[in-house]
Amino acid sequence: MSKQDQLNKLNERMKNCNRCALRKGCTQVVPGVGNFEAEILFIGEAPGKKEDETGAPFVGAAGKFLNEMLEIIKLKREDVYIANVVKCRPPENRDPLPFEVATCWTWLLEQIKIIRPKLIVTLGRHSMERFLPNFKISEIHGKAMRREIEDLGKQVFYTLYHPAAALYNGSMRETLIKDFQRIPKIIAKIKMEEK
Ligand code: URA
Numbered sequence: 001m002s003k004q005d006q007l008n009k010l011n012e013r014m015k016n017c018n019r020c021a022l023r024k025g026c027t028q029v030v031p032g033v034g035n036f037e038a039e040i041l042f043i044g045e046a047p048g049k050k051e052d053e054t055g056a057p058f059v060g061a062a063g064k065f066l067n068e069m070l071e072i073i074k075l076k077r078e079d080v081y082i083a084n085v086v087k088c089r090p091p092e093n094r095d096p097l098p099f100e101v102a103t104c105w106t107w108l109l110e111q112i113k114i115i116r117p118k119l120i121v122t123l124g125r126h127s128m129e130r131f132l133p134n135f136k137i138s139e140i141h142g143k144a145m146r147r148e149i150e151d152l153g154k155q156v157f158y159t160l161y162h163p164a165a166a167l168y169n170g171s172m173r174e175t176l177i178k179d180f181q182r183i184p185k186i187i188a189k190i191k192m193e194e195k
Helices: 003-015 049-054 061-072 098-115 125-131 170-181 183-194
Strands: 040-044 081-084 119-123 144-149 153-160
Touching: 003 098, 040 098, 040 125, 061 170, 081 098, 098 125, 119 125, 119 183, 125 153, 153 170, 153 183, 170 183
Parallel strands: 040 081, 040 119, 119 153
Antiparallel strands: 144 153
16 A cells, blocks of 8 residues: 555544544644655644644644745645644644643554654644653753654654744744754664665
């Protein structure tokens, strides 16, 4: 089965998920969007209001900023894949609970296994903590790390501040843009090391 078919099937299964109470309080499941052949998988936290309405991740203000940063490195949304650790909007946009992240993990794991990105870019603390627990985002943002993840194997991660957090904070915004601009070099390095 092609990657596209696998992802379509997975998305259909995700849309019928009722594993936790979040599904009852949201409009729809937001599985993810993008290129199934993507080298880069961006992983955010959870859908917000706009994402819940449209069914696509990162379509609100934070998404607009993400699009702008992608443009800086000459990429479009269609070149990458974008998903979240939690696929349903938490009430009032509260932080996802550890139980919700754990319950949704198998969906994300399946997405990663199909896409097999060269680089996973975590957006914000909640996404970082899923893969790189025991780290502080202020210490590891802008650093690429190769890690062995249970059920996944070796994977390169790159931690960024969340675009929503950086949107109205001048210095964090500057840092995020700087970190973001390093992505092409990181990808090039991963490819070099693969040869
Ligand atoms: N913030 C996220 O973490 N994910 C989205 O999809 C939108 C905003």
